[in-house]
Structures are given as structure tokens and as C-alpha cells.
Amino acid sequence: MCPAVGLFSAAFALSGISSVDAQHVEILQLADKLHVAMTSGTAMMMIEDFLQELEVCLAIHLGTEERLMETFRFDRRTDHIREHDRARDAVARLRAASGAGSMPIAFDTMEFLRGWLRPHLEGPDRELGDFLREHYGKPVESARPLAIETGDVGRA
Numbered sequence: 001m002c003p004a005v006g007l008f009s010a011a012f013a014l015s016g017i018s019s020v021d022a023q024h025v026e027i028l029q030l031a032d033k034l035h036v037a038m039t040s041g042t043a044m045m046m047i048e049d050f051l052q053e054l055e056v057c058l059a060i061h062l063g064t065e066e067r068l069m070e071t072f073r074f075d076r077r078t079d080h081i082r083e084h085d086r087a088r089d090a091v092a093r094l095r096a097a098s099g100a101g102s103m104p105i106a107f108d109t110m111e112f113l114r115g116w117l118r119p120h121l122e123g124p125d126r127e128l129g130d131f132l133r134e135h136y137g138k139p140v141e142s143a144r145p146l147a148i149e150t151g152d153v154g155r156a
């Protein structure tokens, strides 16, 4: 599907939640756009706008997942949100460094996408998808209890 990050129908597990699945496709298509720009020599011209678009897309998507995790009381959400924060920080750093529009930033951005996106889709997002397929649309009471209710002092 997306040569940029070696994707990978096996890694891209559908959650069954249309908004989440559509956002994943959008992010993968963005990664592909960078890959095409890099191979056609236009990455320097587009990297600043690209990072802005990636930051917005990620903010929307990560927020969607985090609201679902809260609503359905996903008990692994502290670790999952930590991974989201890692991505937010990385993209913010890349954006801050991209002012002059440089090829190294394009490479660094692709490295981030390869290093974070695929493992995240294959790991935490697959786990969340399994959980949501089981619980989405059912009464929240059927989901697992909130970590804070069980004495876990993690992010609640």
C-alpha cells in the first residue's frame, strides 16, 4: 500500500471504527507523498508544508484514538498515549528544524515515519483495534474498569 514505510497489509489491522481506519489510510497516504517527493527531488520544496499537514493529521487522529480509549476505558491507554506523545514531540521537533526546508529534515521525517508509524500500527494500534471491535457500540460498563478506579496511578 505504501512503499515509503514498507507497508504492509499485514501490519495495517482494521479497527472496524471507520474514522480510525480512514485516518490511518490518510496518514499512510501522507507518508507515501513524502516518499514520492523524495524520489522525484521535490522534498526540499514541500517538507515544511508536509510537516504542518502531518502534525494536523496526527493531532486529529491521535485525539480520536485517545477519546475512544477514554470512552471505552481501554486499560492500556497510558502506554498507548505515551507512544502518541513521542510522535507529537518528534513531529514538533522536525517542524521546528524545517524552517529553511532542508533535505536532511526530509530524511529525518521519513526515518520517523518508518521508525514510529509501522511499529505503532503493528503494536499498540492493533491491540486497540482488537479491543474496540469487542467493545465499540456496547455499553461502557461492559468495558474494563478505569485504571484510576483500580488504584493505578498512571495517566487517567
Ligand SMILES: [Fe+2]
Pocket: 065, 080, 084, 120, 124, 125
Ligand atoms: Fe495509536
Ligand SMILES: [Fe+2]
Pocket: 024, 061, 065, 125
Ligand atoms: Fe493510530
